[in-house]
Amino acid sequence: MNDAVQPPTHSGETDRFDVAILGGGIAGLTLAVQLKRTRPDLEVLVVERQRHPVPEAAHKVGESSVEVQAHYLRDVLGLEEHLNHHQLRKFGLRMFFPYAGNNDIARRVEYGQISEAPLPAYQLDRGRLENMLGELVVDLGVSLQQGCKVRDVELRTDDRDHSIYFRVGDHDRRSDARWVVDATGRAGLLKRRLGLAKPLDHHANAAWFRIDHPIDVQQWSDDLAWQERVSGGQRRLSTNHLMGPGYWVWLIPLASGFTSVGIVADADAHAFEGFNTFDRALDWLRVHEPQCAADVRRHRDKVRDFRVMKDYAYGCRQVFSAQRWCLTGEAGVSIDPLYSSGGDLMAISNGLITDLVVRDRDGQDIEELSVAHNQVYLVLADIWLVAYAKQYRIMGNPQVMVAKVIWDTIIYWAVPGLLFFHDKFRRLGESPRAYVNLQRTWIIHSRVQEFFREWHDAADMSAADAFADPYSLLDFIVDLHNGMAAGLPDDELEDRFDENVQLLEQVAGQLVSTVIDVLNAADAGAPATIEQIDNWLADPLLMEFIAAFQLRQRHNPIDKAWITLGRPIPNKVEAGA
Numbered sequence: 001m002n003d004a005v006q007p008p009t010h011s012g013e014t015d016r017f018d019v020a021i022l023g024g025g026i027a028g029l030t031l032a033v034q035l036k037r038t039r040p041d042l043e044v045l046v047v048e049r050q051r052h053p054v055p056e057a058a059h060k061v062g063e064s065s066v067e068v069q070a071h072y073l074r075d076v077l078g079l080e081e082h083l084n085h086h087q088l089r090k091f092g093l094r095m096f097f098p099y100a101g102n103n104d105i106a107r108r109v110e111y112g113q114i115s116e117a118p119l120p121a122y123q124l125d126r127g128r129l130e131n132m133l134g135e136l137v138v139d140l141g142v143s144l145q146q147g148c149k150v151r152d153v154e155l156r157t158d159d160r161d162h163s164i165y166f167r168v169g170d171h172d173r174r175s176d177a178r179w180v181v182d183a184t185g186r187a188g189l190l191k192r193r194l195g196l197a198k199p200l201d202h203h204a205n206a207a208w209f210r211i212d213h214p215i216d217v218q219q220w221s222d223d224l225a226w227q228e229r230v231s232g233g234q235r236r237l238s239t240n241h242l243m244g245p246g247y248w249v250w251l252i253p254l255a256s257g258f259t260s261v262g263i264v265a266d267a268d269a270h271a272f273e274g275f276n277t278f279d280r281a282l283d284w285l286r287v288h289e290p291q292c293a294a295d296v297r298r299h300r301d302k303v304r305d306f307r308v309m310k311d312y313a314y315g316c317r318q319v320f321s322a323q324r325w326c327l328t329g330e331a332g333v334s335i336d337p338l339y340s341s342g343g344d345l346m347a348i349s350n351g352l353i354t355d356l357v358v359r360d361r362d363g364q365d366i367e368e369l370s371v372a373h374n375q376v377y378l379v380l381a382d383i384w385l386v387a388y389a390k391q392y393r394i395m396g397n398p399q400v401m402v403a404k405v406i407w408d409t410i411i412y413w414a415v416p417g418l419l420f421f422h423d424k425f426r427r428l429g430e431s432p433r434a435y436v437n438l439q440r441t442w443i444i445h446s447r448v449q450e451f452f453r454e455w456h457d458a459a460d461m462s463a464a465d466a467f468a469d470p471y472s473l474l475d476f477i478v479d480l481h482n483g484m485a486a487g488l489p490d491d492e493l494e495d496r497f498d499e500n501v502q503l504l505e506q507v508a509g510q511l512v513s514t515v516i517d518v519l520n521a522a523d524a525g526a527p528a529t530i531e532q533i534d535n536w537l538a539d540p541l542l543m544e545f546i547a548a549f550q551l552r553q554r555h556n557p558i559d560k561a562w563i564t565l566g567r568p569i570p571n572k573v574e575a576g577a
Helices: 026-038 067-076 082-084 126-139 189-194 224-229 277-290 289-296 341-361 369-386 398-423 423-432 434-456 474-484 490-522 527-537 542-554
Strands: 015-022 044-047 093-096 143-145 148-154 161-170 171-182 206-213 239-244 247-253 260-266 307-309 326-329
Touching: 015 026, 015 161, 015 247, 015 341, 026 044, 026 067, 026 126, 026 341, 044 161, 044 171, 067 082, 067 341, 067 398, 082 126, 126 143, 143 224, 148 189, 171 189, 171 341, 189 326, 189 542, 206 277, 247 277, 260 277, 277 289, 326 341, 341 369, 341 398, 341 423, 369 398, 369 423, 398 423, 398 434, 398 490, 423 434, 434 490, 434 527, 434 542, 474 490, 490 527, 490 542, 527 542
Parallel strands: 015 044, 015 171, 044 143, 093 239, 171 326
Antiparallel strands: 148 161, 161 171, 206 260, 206 307, 239 247, 247 260
């Protein structure tokens, strides 16, 4: 890995490239496409362990996209034709919260949209997508080496090229490259060699399988009113999450006809040994999600695979270096699949890497830029992390979780979505104002996530027969969604970012004020609740939020229904309304 290491012997000529990408999964292949789309004269090598074509419904996490990754694939990489004709358009995120043993999905509190969102996202058959990408990179002039095993990498600290040693069949080869990018996924080749691993305070496990059967939650109930409640799309095409205390189960449809089924659970709440084989997973589903288990049992002969992942979350101390090495995708950071953020982080990372490579190619000094890009990326990863860490215990609380998911959606569209669609991340270091807003977002978001846990602990908010469509509950959320693709010039973008952060403070203040009102109205003076409210009222940051809410609410009123599941509460004001 450095000049002191004796490299392996190799036979044949040494090829020279501008960029060598280790790993030809979705992260490596999309980076190769972006590099060649941006600068067609770049010589790019991709070294991949598997041979193409890979099976459809490939056994990989990351089948559901959201707006950032969807924009990256569709608009940045130019894959709209493939997405529209060979993948499924996603009907948003949909969640069902627990009720009375989960035997009747129509009685469970449901979160989700009733009609198509303006900006599309997609359900991704990863095998189908990666096969297309493999063909595309070759057409673009990328050297795609398949069936390879990377034996070693020499990273040099001076201006000389790095060297990659790999085996193809029975032959050892060496390629030199100015840049080396690790896209080896969870193998994390460079991260392990360089000692960059960073543990996270988020411990959860996952098990998942594919079944050659279109699981459709719409068929789980014959309640006509419930079936007709969603009129503008099919529930089956949503990324459906079955939520419960300490866990969630995903149901993702794939264009190949398969359904991906996954269990994700907090390590303290649900023992990994309870679902780490298929039979155990099916028994676990029978206890916690009996309607899902029954559907799987009826088509058990169509289950095609099973995989587990223990303690899947990890961080990284550094992902970009001025010494011309980078990590992208899960080779650097893996956080949580709840909101499909892995694809978003991959898209952001690939864009920042492309910017570094191109500027270096143009002769610019990238020393400070690599530090700035690295810091921006790791701050974004931390912003995503706080939405998951320590939050699994509230997943069975419908009222708290609906408010949390709406908050998480608002912040996603208001900040990373807005900045990515406007190609701002690679230029963030040039804007102190925007960077300050990003840091402020992190502070607000972190405190609000902590508040959700405190709210959960303060009251049991069980509920049933409620439906929460975020587009119906909040008028401004449509503007945030569309605003991501507004195409604003830089000065207007800076102003919009300011406005969005102020909106976050207002929404946070409304959340705190309304929850205090709800607890005061519902509580008979329990000492623990009174103590919690007193603690909130003594928190300077929460009081800042409430002050922002009171100031802005007079001119820009927001309905509190997103916090109360649409139910009225007595107008008993303790913290400002």
